[in-house]
Amino acid sequence: xxxxxxxxxxxxxxxxYSNNLxxxxxxxxxxxxxxxxxxxxxxxxxxxxxxxxxxxxxxFWRYPQMISQQIKxxxxxxxxxxxxxHIVYWLQGKGKPTVVTCHDLINFSYPDxxxxxTQIPQLSNNAWRYSVKGMKYADNIIAVSGATxxxxxxxxxxxxxxxxxxxxxxxxxxxxxxxxxILSFRHQQGVSSETTCLLNVGSNHPRKNIGNILQALxxxxxxxxxxxxxxxxxxxxVEQKDFIQTYNLDNNIKxxxxxxxxTLCQIYNAADCLLAPSLYEGFGITLLxxxxxxxxxxxxxxxxMPEVVGDAGILVNPRNIQEIASKILRLCHNSLNxxxxxxxxxxxxxxxxWENTAKEVAEVYSQIMKRSVNK
Numbered sequence: 313x314x315x316x317x318x319x320x321x322x323x324x325x326x327x328x329y330s331n332n333l334x335x336x337x338x339x340x341x342x343x344x345x346x347x348x349x350x351x352x353x354x355x356x357x358x359x360x361x362x363x364x365x366x367x368x369x370x371x372f373w374r375y376p377q378m379i380s381q382q383i384k385x386x387x388x389x390x391x392x393x394x395x396x397x398h399i400v401y402w403l404q405g406k407g408k409p410t411v412v413t414c415h416d417l418i419n420f421s422y423p424d425x426x427x428x429x430t431q432i433p434q435l436s437n438n439a440w441r442y443s444v445k446g447m448k449y450a451d452n453i454i455a456v457s458g459a460t461x462x463x464x465x466x467x468x469x470x471x472x473x474x475x476x477x478x479x480x481x482x483x484x485x486x487x488x489x490x491x492x493x494i495l496s497f498r499h500q501q502g503v504s505s506e507t508t509c510l511l512n513v514g515s516n517h518p519r520k521n522i523g524n525i526l527q528a529l530x531x532x533x534x535x536x537x538x539x540x541x542x543x544x545x546x547x548x549x550v551e552q553k554d555f556i557q558t559y560n561l562d563n564n565i566k567x568x569x570x571x572x573x574x575t576l577c578q579i580y581n582a583a584d585c586l587l588a589p590s591l592y593e594g595f596g597i598t599l600l601x602x603x604x605x606x607x608x609x610x611x612x613x614x615x616x617m618p619e620v621v622g623d624a625g626i627l628v629n630p631r632n633i634q635e636i637a638s639k640i641l642r643l644c645h646n647s648l649n650x651x652x653x654x655x656x657x658x659x660x661x662x663x664x665x666w667e668n669t670a671k672e673v674a675e676v677y678s679q680i681m682k683r684s685v686n687k
Contacts, residue, residue, distance in 0.1 A: 313341070315677060316386035319350040320381055320393035321371065325597065329413070332393050332481060336670025340475055344674075348385050351375040358480050372439070376402040377600025383408055388677050397446030406677045409451040409680045414475075417444065417463045418458075422519050444468070452584060454478050454673060456595040457616035476676050479620075481601040481666035485573050488658070489581040489605070497582040501566065507538045508644050511607070512585035513576070513598045516546035519591045521612075521630050528637040530559040537644060539566045542589075544579060576651060580605035588612070590629040600664050603657030608650055620664075624656035 315337065319330050334346055353374070354367045379389070388606040390411045391399050399411050419440050446454055448468060453475045455461035461475045495505070504510055510529075516522055525541070532539055548556065548565050556565055568579060580586070586602035589612045591642035599620045602609050611617045618627055626643070628635050643650060 313379045313388040313574065313677065313681065314345045314347060314387070316349060316382070317388045318389055318391045318396065318399060319348070320396050321351050321367075322353050323393075326393050326415070328483070328597070329415070332483065332666040333392070333670060333673060336481070337674055338648055338668040339667055340670045341674050347380070347382075349379060353491075357410075360657060369653045371396075372398065373393070377405070380406065382498065388680060390673075390677075391450075394444040394447055396443060397421075397439055397450070398443040400446040400449045401452060404449055409684055410449075411452045411454060411680070412447045412450045412675060413456070414444075414447060414460055414594075415466050416460055417467055418519065418592055418594065420454070420463070420467050421592055422517070428658060446549075450474075451683075454676060455481050457619050459616035459619065460594045466493050468572060475491055478650065478669055478672040478676070479664055480595050480597050480600070481669045482597070482604045482661055482663050483573070483666070485581065486577050486601045486604040486661075489578065493578065495582045497578045499583070501532070501540075501542075503540050504538070504581075507540050508640070509583045510539065510541045510584070510585050510587045511544065511602075512541070513544045513579075514546070514588075515551060515602075521589050521591050522548070522552060524586055524589065524630065524633050524636060525553070526555050526559075527633045528640065529561055530555075531637040533559070533561060533564060533641060535641070537641070539564055539640075539644075542579065542583060544569045552584065576601075577605060580607050583607055584612055585640070587636075587640070588617075589636055590615075590617065591630050593617055599625065600661055604661035606654050606658055608653050609657060610636070610645065611645070621657070622660055624653060624660040626653070 317330060317334055320326050322338055334348060337346060352370050379399055383406045388409050389403055391397065392413050394412060394414045395413050403410050403568050404435045419437055423437055427493050445468060453464060455477050456479055457465055458477055464470050464475055465472045482523060488520060512525060514520055529541055538540050541564060556562060578603050585608045587610050588598060592615050594616055596617050599611055609621050610628060611621055611625055612630035613627040614630060626639050628639050
């Protein structure tokens with residue numbers, strides 16, 4: 313079988329998905345041919361109008377047209393991101409089945425999600441809606457979680473029989489490290505063994521709930537708890553930095569930038585807890601990465617997060633600041649329960665491999681091709 317993987321414009325999390333899916337399929341179906349398509353890359357920091365027009369031209373015209381002209385190159389086309397679902401329109405009626413992976417439909421629930429990342433949010437949001445609605449015409453949709461599958465059915469009115477839930481995997485680089493290496497990293501950060509280190513990894517969109525995390529930290533500071541909060545990924549906003557200064561949290565908070573995967577693994581290992589009470593996640597791959605490193609997870613009891621952690625993490629109401637603070641406080645005073653959850657997390661993370669993901673996706677391809685032959 314010849315499978316065309318239709319990538320989106322370079323984006324860190326989606327590139328992880330695409331790269332690992334391709335590697336996994338090559339492992340589980342070594343006799344299959346993978347054709348890897350990608351659009352021209354664009355500098356996200358360039359905000360000139362002319363540059364943005366070029367970007368839209370690439371995304372909505374040149375790249376889809378190029379894919380449609382390569383229709384004979386593959387037996388099946390897999391679009392790896394719903395924001396490129398409009399490519400399905402271009403492939404309709406050409407006799408080749410299409411699959412789209414839906415990671416989330418965040419912009420329907422949080423239309424302000426793109427406010428800080430685009431100059432014209434309304435235009436971007438309308439283009440996104442047009443694109444994701446293209447999934448209606450795909451032969452199959454792969455949803456990375458049950459929550460995302462439910463959203464896809466309810467929001468886009470897509471028949472659930474067309475949707476297959478295939479969770480993401482975790483990369484092998486995320487694993488427990490020797491204690492000496494962990495202590496050395498904490499020492500480099502000026503953190504004692506008695507200090508409880510909390511970690512958050514990812515963007516700073518409002519749905520990530522960083523504001524409530526900071527308010528919970530302010531509560532804990534009043535209790536004289538030895539605590540340190542590390543932020544990885546996007547830096548704090550101006551408003552959040554003002555809050556940190558107002559509540560004298562400067563010495564309790566450190567921004568660690570955007571590290572490579574090896575350093576990120578060290579950070580996970582050195583932290584006592586991943587604190588990720590997001591308001592919405594289509595999956596939540598940082599939860600898996602933390603558990604695979606032997607780091608306890610405190611996350612939200614909404615959307616896909618309970619699916620990922622199962623009984624191996626602590627669930628909270630993400631809008632209840634006092635509850636977030638109390639769960640952290642309990643974590644600091646119950647080592648027995650902490651160790652039990654860490655072991656459960658390590659065991660659960662082993663269930664989520666990219667090879668398992670590839671096997672299930674490959675089965676989706678096979679079933680579609682069987683249906684095509686029997687038509």
